[in-house]
Amino acid sequence: MIEAALRILDQGGNPGREFGFLEYQDDLFQGHHLQCACLPFPCRCGGPNSSTRHLIRRTSVPLKEVEIFSDGACRGNPGPGGYGVVLKFGAHRGELSRGFARTTNNRMELLGAIAGLEELKHSCRVTLCSDSSYLVNAMTRGWLKKWKALGWRRGPGQRLRNEDLWKRLDAACEGHEVNWQWVKGHAGHAENE
Known part of the structure; x- marks a missing residue:
């Protein structure tokens, strides 16, 4: 998936429009909000139209179990990049x-x-698998909570890189039970290749 996004960028295309996004809409997935134009770095997006971002409805019924497999990559650092996500329910x-x-x-x-x-x-109830130690460690070792308590800083006078995305991730986790799992990258895991 990520390689395809990079190929489209190389050809001058817009992967926000040319990719096959989650097309079906059932009772669980939004199915539409990531179909927006490619944004330059740094990005601050909440879907194609932030004002229409969906709020999670809380119910008393048992939580549905979902698996999310997420991977990101970049050619050069910084450079052209992309992410791929598989959702299973x-x-x-x-x-x-x-x-x-x-x-x-x-x-x-x-x-x-x-x-x-x-x-x-x-x-x-989400099991989120990623090969990113940066992401998984921040969520499982209490780093995110510490950064938030310090006013989104790593420490006194230390700026937190990607602060906008950490705040957004913190908000995205609200209302869900998220179990973060690290998986070894490019080791044959079907959903992480």
């Missing part, structure tokens, strides 16, 4: 992908996870 499977003309590897890893979580319409 029962027999349903959807894919999201997007490319950017100038970005970084870490931004793509974060945006992939954000895109997967923002695609969910209802509160879910």
Whole structure:
């Protein structure tokens, strides 16, 4: 998926329009909001129209279980890059992908996870798999909570890189039970290749 996004960028195309996004709409996935134009780095997007961003509805029914597999990549760092996401819910499977003309590897890893979580319409029990230690460690070792408590800083006087995306990821996790799992990259895992 990511390689295809980079090929489209190389050919002068817009992967935001040319990619096959999650096409079906069932009761769980939004199915439409990532079909927006490619944005230059740094990006601050909430879907094609931030004002229409969907809020998660909270219900008392048992949480649906969803698997999200997310990967990001970049040619050069910074350089052209993209992310690919696979969402699995029962027999349903959807894919999201997007490319950017100038970005970084870490931004793509974060945006992939954000895109997967923002695609969910209802509160879910999510297993989110990524090969990004940067992402998974921040979420499982308490780094994100620490950064948030420090006013989105790494420490006194230390700026947090990708602050906009960490804030967005924090918001995207609200209403979900997220279990973060690190998977080894390019090691034959079917959903992480």
